[in-house]
Amino acid sequence: MRYDAAIIGAGANGLAAAATLGQAGLKVIVLERAAVCGGRAVTREFHPGFCASPFVDELPQIPVEIFHALDLARHGAVFVPTLSSLALWPDRKHEVLHWTGSEAFNRLGAVARKRANEIRTRALTDAALAPERRWFGGAPTPASWPGEGWSNDSLTEFLSESLSGDDAHMHALAAALSGRAADPFAVGSALHLLTGDGGGTVMGGLWTLASALEAAARAAGAEISLGLEVADIRLRGQHAVGVHLADGTQIEARAVISTLDLRRTFFSLFAWKDLPKAVEQCVSRYRYAAGRARLLLALDAPPPLEADFAQGPIHIAADTNAHAKAHDSWRNGIVPDQPPLTLRLVSAADPRLAPIGKAVLTATLGCVPHRLFDGAWTNEKRTALRDRTLAQIEAALPGVTASVAGSELIVPPDIEEQLGITEGDLDGGEIAPDQMFSFRGFAEHPGSRTPIGGLYLGGTSPAFGTCAAGVIAARAVMADLK
Amino acid sequence: MSARSDAIVIGGGLNGLVAATYLAKAGRKVLLLEAEEILGGSCRASAALPGVRASLGAHALTALDPRLVKDLGLRGLKFAARDLPTVALRPDGHHLVLGRDAHASARAIAAQSPADAETYRRMRSEIFALGRAMRPLWWDGLSDAFSDPLFSRLKVASATAFLSNLESEPLKAAIAFDAGMPMQSGSALALVWRAAQEMCGLQGAMAMPFGGVAALADMLIIAAQAAGIEIRTKARVAKILADSAVAGVSLDTGEEIYSRAVLSSLSRRETLLDLSPTAAAGFSETARLERAAPLTGDAAILFLLNAAPDFGAPNGRFLIAERLDAYAAAESIAREGRLPDELLIEAVVATAADPSLAPTGLHVLSVRVHGLPLAPEGGSAEIIKRVIAALERHTPHLRERIIGLDIRLPYEQDVFSGERLAAAYAERVETPVEGLFLCGTGAEPMNAISGRAGRLAAGIAQAWLAREKRA
Numbered sequence: 001m002r003y004d005a006a007i008i009g010a011g012a013n014g015l016a017a018a019a020t021l022g023q024a025g026l027k028v029i030v031l032e033r034a035a036v037c038g039g040r041a042v043t044r045e046f047h048p049g050f051c052a053s054p055f056v057d058e059l060p061q062i063p064v065e066i067f068h069a070l071d072l073a074r075h076g077a078v079f080v081p082t083l084s085s086l087a088l089w090p091d092r093k094h095e096v097l098h099w100t101g102s103e104a105f106n107r108l109g110a111v112a113r114k115r116a117n118e119i120r121t122r123a124l125t126d127a128a129l130a131p132e133r134r135w136f137g138g139a140p141t142p143a144s145w146p147g148e149g150w151s152n153d154s155l156t157e158f159l160s161e162s163l164s165g166d167d168a169h170m171h172a173l174a175a176a177l178s179g180r181a182a183d184p185f186a187v188g189s190a191l192h193l194l195t196g197d198g199g200g201t202v203m204g205g206l207w208t209l210a211s212a213l214e215a216a217a218r219a220a221g222a223e224i225s226l227g228l229e230v231a232d233i234r235l236r237g238q239h240a241v242g243v244h245l246a247d248g249t250q251i252e253a254r255a256v257i258s259t260l261d262l263r264r265t266f267f268s269l270f271a272w273k274d275l276p277k278a279v280e281q282c283v284s285r286y287r288y289a290a291g292r293a294r295l296l297l298a299l300d301a302p303p304p305l306e307a308d309f310a311q312g313p314i315h316i317a318a319d320t321n322a323h324a325k326a327h328d329s330w331r332n333g334i335v336p337d338q339p340p341l342t343l344r345l346v347s348a349a350d351p352r353l354a355p356i357g358k359a360v361l362t363a364t365l366g367c368v369p370h371r372l373f374d375g376a377w378t379n380e381k382r383t384a385l386r387d388r389t390l391a392q393i394e395a396a397l398p399g400v401t402a403s404v405a406g407s408e409l410i411v412p413p414d415i416e417e418q419l420g421i422t423e424g425d426l427d428g429g430e431i432a433p434d435q436m437f438s439f440r441g442f443a444e445h446p447g448s449r450t451p452i453g454g455l456y457l458g459g460t461s462p463a464f465g466t467c468a469a470g471v472i473a474a475r476a477v478m479a480d481l482k
Numbered sequence: 483m484s485a486r487s488d489a490i491v492i493g494g495g496l497n498g499l500v501a502a503t504y505l506a507k508a509g510r511k512v513l514l515l516e517a518e519e520i521l522g523g524s525c526r527a528s529a530a531l532p533g534v535r536a537s538l539g540a541h542a543l544t545a546l547d548p549r550l551v552k553d554l555g556l557r558g559l560k561f562a563a564r565d566l567p568t569v570a571l572r573p574d575g576h577h578l579v580l581g582r583d584a585h586a587s588a589r590a591i592a593a594q595s596p597a598d599a600e601t602y603r604r605m606r607s608e609i610f611a612l613g614r615a616m617r618p619l620w621w622d623g624l625s626d627a628f629s630d631p632l633f634s635r636l637k638v639a640s641a642t643a644f645l646s647n648l649e650s651e652p653l654k655a656a657i658a659f660d661a662g663m664p665m666q667s668g669s670a671l672a673l674v675w676r677a678a679q680e681m682c683g684l685q686g687a688m689a690m691p692f693g694g695v696a697a698l699a700d701m702l703i704i705a706a707q708a709a710g711i712e713i714r715t716k717a718r719v720a721k722i723l724a725d726s727a728v729a730g731v732s733l734d735t736g737e738e739i740y741s742r743a744v745l746s747s748l749s750r751r752e753t754l755l756d757l758s759p760t761a762a763a764g765f766s767e768t769a770r771l772e773r774a775a776p777l778t779g780d781a782a783i784l785f786l787l788n789a790a791p792d793f794g795a796p797n798g799r800f801l802i803a804e805r806l807d808a809y810a811a812a813e814s815i816a817r818e819g820r821l822p823d824e825l826l827i828e829a830v831v832a833t834a835a836d837p838s839l840a841p842t843g844l845h846v847l848s849v850r851v852h853g854l855p856l857a858p859e860g861g862s863a864e865i866i867k868r869v870i871a872a873l874e875r876h877t878p879h880l881r882e883r884i885i886g887l888d889i890r891l892p893y894e895q896d897v898f899s900g901e902r903l904a905a906a907y908a909e910r911v912e913t914p915v916e917g918l919f920l921c922g923t924g925a926e927p928m929n930a931i932s933g934r935a936g937r938l939a940a941g942i943a944q945a946w947l948a949r950e951k952r953a
Contacts, residue, residue, distance in 0.1 A: 151638050151667065152901045157773050185817070187899060188638065188667040285646045328814045331807075433638030433667045443635055 011039025013470030022220025043205030061199030181291025495523020500936030668900015747922025779892030
């Protein structure tokens, strides 16, 4: 069978890429190893009657142009914007301070969103250009990216510059580092602000978004093959010419888009001997910084939270030093005593997730190591982390733990196994100045192109937003196949 | 009040002397103000150890500007050791010797990791080539001479990431010592900067002059006097007088001295925050400098010994740094004001190369400890105790041999950043205050004894003075 493009992975990026290429009249196939589409955009029942999206509550915003181009609203994706962000100070004895979106905090969010928008626009336009013929003397130095200046700032420094007041500072810090592992003092950590906040929750859970994307891809004429893993990418010379499926089927394609992360793409889909030494080195040098663990809680009674505040994320505020300390333990493979914690009463925004009168609370932990210094993630260690998190939740929202009916804990190796993401890093690589912008992937091959001709990377990239990386790869394919 | 001079140079250290001499040679009337009794700054010989010529500022030279030697006629500068190899000390005695001979180094590395030997050779030639290509920027301050995608990547890459293709921890840790804070973004470029330097015609070498670094200072003092500079010692500058443009300085005695330009060899922070009038640098720059307070620094210790220390390795620059992680650990511990568990130490037996640095029969071990808190718990006594303990693991009986020591606690220096390293000299030399220039540590891209900042700052100040006269 011969296709114009084969897309590996039917997550949001893969489906968006398929829909974009399909709309352009190309013959496309999407190859997914799982039985359903969606990747991280899944929602499942984790306790009888209680549903939650196990990996993320909210995806970064889908760029408006892509949302409209794929006609996602007609396919059933209805977004409810997240209006509040709440910070709690459990250690303040007499009061729990609610603090939601001060003016400066919102302004900072607006600046970050604007930057991310500019970055995305630039990436989308760049991708549509065929690569310039390079004369001797190497590639021209790329023009600087919007937001590149943040590469020189640490998060702490940047926040104290733009926000006055420690409370706002701590809130913004917790929001930027939620579910991640990063040192807020490190130069370049300000880039975390570009990852932006969520694009709102989807009615019916993230799963609805996945099915909307799937419908959009199918409507555009893309073929979707589920349940068969891609075994390797077929090469002719240094050019990708198709893929082998696990059952031995050969699929010929003029272009291959991989939505896996960099390391997974090159180290699991190629034989080591086929890779040029330089590519192998570049890929193995790429760093991942997974720190996300999740605790899903089924509650018999909704916690005592004011309805206005209950819908958005609830960050348990901690000061800069606490974040730096947590990052230190993470680096040494130790679960921090007080991992950065974000709670979210997902059933408040979407009542369909829990039975009537009950609630679903998710806890997102940061700085939880993928590899522990003393070996694997055993059951005892999981239980210890669960208990510790419950104690932290109890301190922030007294009385909640008494109503817990069931729970599920997800640690980075679980994410790695279930989603096939290196180390379980949902950002697809550590957010650091040398891994962002032109340096994401291969500096000499800008955008989604790779040293292997005909192979494109469409995996998650922070700052691009949901679906954008896939569309960027699709545009590069269209430019090159022309 | 003395007659008005063209330029006042604050600080009689190496860079201050160089800047003053260049300006005087260009025909300017220059006044050099030094707070201490003797000139030389960090280059001068230790005062606490009589008869010892070694200095706390540096135990050897890695980055001396070759143009300086030519322009100022420092022909008397002779070298006792031209190229000290780096010896990464291991507790098991299998020291890793990294010298000029790439094949010998590769063999030493191959004993621990065969794959690394090849990677190291390639990495080294890559860094050296890039270093040579970067010289127009770092030697002459020409910023537009170089643009390369690799350069823009290294500007934001950390040395840790750059070295991740190597597998042997001791090797990585040894190379990373030159990068300062190897986990910081931009520190990969620091490795290239080190490789761009040249001593005795050898790229990336470490050399020891006869008579120590103090001999270099002495020669510069002679050159400065010969150039006709007015020098005042024990003249501590209390304030720089400026409103829109610089007017002069006032001393702590209250005396005011006027001049058209002021060159400060202090750090940017000290110059603009402590010495200049409030917010003379503008509010945003002042706020930025206030936030960029360094938390860690290097300490230096000189041990005077009555018997030579034995490291069980050929003489060289000994490094104690076994794991790359130790740098990050030290940094985060130092941030809390505590001493790291694993000290990162560079040590040179100064008298092994040049016995004249100490009285006959005595030896000097010069030690630099990397990444300590600025005000450590326990003070210098605790540092000394810990350093001796760390050294004794590699050279036994050190404690009994010590007959004297001198220590310089970590002090404030401008914080390292890749951006600052990649900027043109003019950006570091010029300040928001008209007529005020930095000519010392604040203008150097990295902390090293080079004199380049003094030479280039003098050129920039000279051009400014000429322009002002016409205007």
